[in-house]
Amino acid sequence: MNRATTNPSIEAGVGAGNELTRDNGTDAPAVHLHAVTYTYAGSEAPALEDVTLDVHPRERLGILGPNGGGKSTLLKLVLGLLEPQRGEIRVFGLAPAQARAAGYIGYVPQRARIEQAFPLSVREAVTLGASWRLSPLRRVPRDRRLIVDRVLRLVGAADYAHRPIGELSGGQAQRAMIARALAARPRLLVLDEPTVGIDAAGQHKFAELLATVHREMGVTILVVSHDLRAIVAGCDRVACLSRRLHSHTAPNGLTPQVLAELFSHDVAGVLGGVHVHAHAADDCGSCGPAHSVVVVEKGRSERGRV
Amino acid sequence: MGAFEVLAQPEMAWMYARALIAGACIVAACALLSVLVVLKRLAFVGQGISHAAFGGVGLAMLIGALAPALRISGVEFAVLLLFCVATALGIARATRSGDGGEGNSMHEDTAIGVFLVGSMAAGALLVQLSRSIAESRGVALAGRSWESILFGSILATGWLEVALGGAVLAVIVGVLTLVRRPLLFWAMDEGSAQAFGVPTPHVRAVLMVLLALVVVTATKLAGVVLATALLVLPGAAALRLTRRLAPVLVTSILIGLIGLVGGLALSLVTNWQPGPSVVLVLTALLGGASLWGR
Structure with a gap:
């Protein structure tokens, strides 16, 4: 897969190994879950x-699973918004709530519900991500404003940085939300269903953006999604989750059998009586030779490169 | 008697001057918060708190009937404030929206509905009870009339209330300055704010207390029925005219002040009640802003 960026503003604005990168300062895993069980009241x-x-630090892990498979619960546990009844969670060696309070975690929501009339520009909203912990009597320091400029260029949002945050399109808003998360220089970037409502071209751009962010900032990335394409295109490793962890593997280890098992309940629930099976790569002209194709059939098909 | 003849009398002129100064403080405080109220869709919360003030009025009257020595504006203000703050925090606690918590939290509109009707009912009974107690004791109960409770009595403002209005405005400006960054983050995107570490329940509680504070003072100007108008109309009008933070806040205050001066002038000329007149002018300003902002 080609992960090179085509955004000139990114190349012009950010160099590798700069102040955007925050030293991990520990050998602990970025996220460590051990025998975690959570049951809602x-x-x-x-x-x-x-x-x-x-x-692992600087890894890009995708958590793939069907709706209701526990992805959002896992995300809330990692963010420290829920406490597991059993097991242990550590984020860079700290309890999740401590890691969150220390600013180690950057979060990109599935879809930020920002009022259209909200009176902040994109730049001001991103600056808020970097500065909300500052003393109320302090102005935002120059170095943080420079970081804001850089992350805006990095995600390709510099051109509309002056526009009201509530007036952006879905793709623009997503970039702004990523910039807001990055402006706080997190060690771990958590993205919740980042490609919901985005078309195929937008998903491709998103994968490029994630690769650029990872390359330039060296941040650990955790993507939670039920969208196969979002996971496969932008991650080094994939964990398949449907209440239990079914497997974790490199994206090319996602066999059709694994996906069929993972999504069988979800797909059957939505479409009824469908089946998931594999074709060789030659069967699909849009995929490269190294890929196989998963096709979900019943009237319409959805294809994911694996 | 014409408006100029009314103002030519020193007593009347001072009465309007006090109403103008106190009203300006109240309106400015409300206008600052109204931007947040509109953006966070908290108008119904404001309505709930303002109607809760009715229960506070009843409690203050009961205290006045039982202990006539405590029948002073400061005590009434304190009782009202405590009652409204308790209601506001009760609504915040009952709903706990957006904090990712579980448990027995209820929908916001349900919680407000419960507090609103409960407080109104308690207020009505307390007013009746305090009147009968005062009557049986032969005490003259100088409590507020139903009309002034419901629609305000800004022209009856004394210098103590002017000072209270100024103090409330200072508190609102001070607290908003101190918490502006987490407050803005929360207002913009509550779900993400918590994930970023913003203490959203605390931020929400702070806003609720501030709302209670301005509602208590706004009931003097517009009464429990119309106090919410001051928390909605200036911000709603300002957000139709600009999308930049500082201009929105300044515009909201200006609109509030124009509404106050226009409303008092209208009241003076027509002999209408000042509170409803102010609200009518503010409503007209919102209509104008909506047309201008298209």
Whole structure:
């Protein structure tokens, strides 16, 4: 896969190994989950059961799974918004809430619900991500304003940095949200369903953007999605989650059998009576020779490069 | 008697001057918060808190009936404030929206509905009870009339209330300055703010207390029924005219002040009640801003 960026502003604005990168300062895994189980109040079945998983520093891990498979729960646990009933979670060696309070975690929501009339520009919103912890009597220091400029260029949002944050298109808003997360120079960037509502071209651009962010900032990336393409295109490793962790593997280890097992309940629930099976790469003209294709069939097909 | 003849009398002139100064402080405080109220869709919360003030009025009257020595503006203000702050925090606690928590939290509109009707009912009964107590004791209960409770009595403002209005404005400006960054982050994107580490329940609680504070003072100007108007109309009008933070806040205050001066002038000329007159002018200003902002 070609991960080179085509955005000239990125190349002009940011060099490798600069002040955007924050030293991890520890050999601890970026994220460590050991035998984590979480059950929501009033529910008998656990949303997550006995999940053990390590995310290494600077790794890009995708968490793939069907709707209701526990992805959002895992994300809330990593962010420290929920406490597991059993097991242990560490983010760079700290409890998630501590890591969050220390500013180690940058979060990009699935879709930020920002009022159209909200009276902040994109630049001001991104600056807020870098400065909300500052003393109220302090102005935003120059170095932080420079970082804001750089992340805006890095994500390709510099051209519309002056526009009101509530008036952006879906793709523009997503870039602004990534910039806001990066402006705080997190060690871990968590993205929640980043490609929902984005077309195929937008997903391709998103994968390029994620690769650029990873290359330029050296940040650990955790992507949570049920979208195969979002996961495969932008991650080094994929963890398949459907209440339990089914496997973790490199993207090319995602066999059709693994996906069929992972999504069988979800797909059957939505479409009814469909089946998931594999074709050789030659069957699909849009995929490269190293890929196989997963096709979900029933009237319409959805293709993901694996 | 014409408006100029009214103002030519020193007593009347001072009455309007006090109303103008106190009203300006109240309107400015409300206008600052109204931007947040509109953006966070908290108008109904403001309505709930302002109607809760009715319960506070009843409690203050009961205290006045039982202990006539405490029948002073400062005590009434303190009782109202405590009642409204308790209601605001109760609504915040009952809803806890956006903090990712679980448990028995209820929808915001349900919680407000519960507090609103509960407080109105308690207020009505407390007013009735305090009147009968005062009557049985032969005490003259100088409590507020139903009309002034519901629609305000800004012209009855004393210098103590002017000072209270100024103090409330200072508190609002001071606290907003101190918490502006986490408050803005929360207002912009509550779900993400918590993931970034913003203490969203605390931020929400701070805003609720500030809302309670301005509502208590705004009931003097516009009464419990119309106080919410001061928390909605200036901000809603300003957000139709600009999308930059500082201009929005300044515009909101200016619109509030124009509404106040225009409303008092209208009241003076027509002999209408000042509170509803101010709200009517503000509503007209919002209509004008909507047309201008198209």
